[in-house]
Amino acid sequence: MEYEDYKKKIIDARRAYNSGDINASISLFEEAMEEFCDVDDALDLGLIYSEAKRFNDAKRLIEGIIKEEEEDYARSFYCLGYILDENNEYSEALLNYKKAYSIDPIAKYAFAIARMLDEMNDKEAIKYYLVASKDMKNDYWVNLNIGSWYERHSKYDEALKYTLKAYNISNNKEMVNYNLGVIYSRLEKYDLSLKHYLDEIKCDKPYELVYYNLGVLYKDVYKDYENSKYYYLKGISKNKENLNLWYNLGCLNAIYKNYLDAYRCFLYVKLKKVDVISWIEKDSELADFRESKEYELLKE
DSSP states (O other): OOHHHHHHHHHHHHHHHHTTOHHHHHHHHHHHTTTOOOHHHHHHHHHHHHHTTOHHHHHHHHHHHHHHTOTTOHHHHHHHHHHHHHTTOHHHHHHHHHHHHHHSOOHHHHHHHHHHHHHTTOTTHHHHHHHHHHHOTTOHHHHHHHHHHHHHTTOHHHHHHHHHHHHHHOTTSTTHHHHHHHHHHHTTOHHHHHHHHHHHTTSSSOOTHHHHHHHHHHHHTSOOHHHHHHHHHHHHHHOTTOHHHHHHHHHHHHHTTOHHHHHHHHHHHHHTTOOHHHHHHHOGGGTTGGGSHHHHHHHO
8 A cells, every 4th residue: 555545545444533433434544554654643543533432442552552663653642542531431531631731732722631630529620721711712612611710619700711711602501591590690680690591491412400409490499399399300301310410309299298190209208228317307498298108208
């Protein structure tokens, strides 16, 4: 195979990948690399292996590149970090992202480090997020993640600032309206919180917890039983294994004296091997329910 033929096959491999045929793409990459192998093409194949859940193949390929050819090529370490990240090997992923950044301190690598540190609840994440934001100030995920970090650390003004930046970049993308709903709720701006939660469920893939938060908001702030119940049930229809939704629906029914329905919700949680009795015992809203025959039946 001549080098020109190699490049043509690589183009075909990329075309197959872009059309969604990952297996054909892998086969074409592998055929092309039987005689020639450009480093970046091999790294791309490693990433495609990872996407196909062939993590061992992906790691073996890129570790070989690093060992034999490219000990100082930052993208090699970044790609290895990405593969480890996708396989939930966060500590090793972080080491490789940091190695890539030490060779070539670009914003993309700083953002990868920030994500890993954030995943590991390391407060140093914000340092790398802010470094990344200098060159990626119009990146949706950079701004959204910075806003999320500030919200989790109770810095709500900064959280709002960055989350609104993400919103202005793309106001109908997943998570951004949910995050704004959370922040406005923290700031006790409940009408704005409600607006953004409702906008979140209009997205193609709304964040699952939005239904829980809507149920709580309607119950605790607006004292609206019907809407609270509706969103708890909507959330359950999306994921019936979310036991927090079942429990809160049970609480809602108990508060409004629908003890049989409350019992059924709590029983579902109990049957999932959760100590729901201890939850109920500690819940101040359920004092009356604890005096009911349905509660006695639940304890059996």
